[in-house]
Amino acid sequence: MGMNILLIQWRLDKVVADHERDCFMRxxxxxxxxxxxxxxxxxxxxxxxxxxxxxLVVGGSGDFLVSQGDMPLQMDGMFKMxxxxxxxxLPILGICFGSQIMTKAFGGKVVMDSEREEAGTFTxxxxxxxxxxxxxxxxxxxFMTQLGHKDHLEYLPFGAINLASSEKSQNQxxxxxxxxxxxxxxxxxxxxxxMQYRVRFYAKVYGWNEEKIQEIFTLLMPSxxxxxxxxxxxxxxxxxxxxxxxxxx
Numbered sequence: 001m002g003m004n005i006l007l008i009q010w011r012l013d014k015v016v017a018d019h020e021r022d023c024f025m026r027x028x029x030x031x032x033x034x035x036x037x038x039x040x041x042x043x044x045x046x047x048x049x050x051x052x053x054x055x056l057v058v059g060g061s062g063d064f065l066v067s068q069g070d071m072p073l074q075m076d077g078m079f080k081m082x083x084x085x086x087x088x089x090l091p092i093l094g095i096c097f098g099s100q101i102m103t104k105a106f107g108g109k110v111v112m113d114s115e116r117e118e119a120g121t122f123t124x125x126x127x128x129x130x131x132x133x134x135x136x137x138x139x140x141x142x143f144m145t146q147l148g149h150k151d152h153l154e155y156l157p158f159g160a161i162n163l164a165s166s167e168k169s170q171n172q173x174x175x176x177x178x179x180x181x182x183x184x185x186x187x188x189x190x191x192x193x194x195m196q197y198r199v200r201f202y203a204k205v206y207g208w209n210e211e212k213i214q215e216i217f218t219l220l221m222p223s224x225x226x227x228x229x230x231x232x233x234x235x236x237x238x239x240x241x242x243x244x245x246x247x248x249x
Contacts, residue, residue: 010061058098099183106157120219135232188230
């Protein structure tokens with residue numbers, strides 16, 4: 001894929017940051033030579049990063065929580081960057097933590113609710129509005145996805161269109177009509193085996209024992225259609241310039 005992509009990463013350990021990059025490469029078909037990575041754990045995002053890119057991707061995090069106001073300097077820089085990217089009509093994709101940042105940046109609310117934590121494989125269902133979505137209209141009515149979060153999108157920014165929901169988290173994917181941006185709470189870059197790797201890695205971070213690891217593993221299932229949304233973003237939105245609004249196809 002020949003487009004220039006900026007991936008903003010929020011992962012303290014380089015091993016899992018590399019894994020995130022590799023998953024995007026594999027499931028989105030990125031050209032490695034066209035991907036620029038920015039480590040937001042070490043530096044504050046700046047507007048200069050937006051120069052000469054075709055798409056901005058804000059990745060996930062197993063280390064920080066938007067709801068708790070973690071990394072205020074980085075977040076302030078990221079909010080400014082997102083608003084400028086929107087002003088420039090630059091395609092934006094936020095995944096999990098990235099979707100939570102986008103939600104807060106544009107006026108929505110993110111709250112922590114551990115009782116509704118989604119860690120494992122869950123069913124996401126498309127909402128009726130998805131019929132007008134260039135990346136979701138061709139996906140099944142419901143599909144399995146990999147999720148790992150306890151921060152939830154409590155309410156969306158004004159004017160945002162919710163495209164999908166799950167039993168525990170009603171706002172799973174949103175966009176603005178006529179704008180090339182998507183915030184996805186699920187991980188379209190992860191399949192079951194990728195999630196197993198993540199669980200093993202973060203078990204050390206969170207202090208999970210083998211029993212807890214196996215308990216999560218029992219919840220994991222294949223999610224073959226989930227990456228369709230990721231590929232669709234780059235094929236339909238970034239390459240073809242299609243946005244939400246009007247019938248697709």
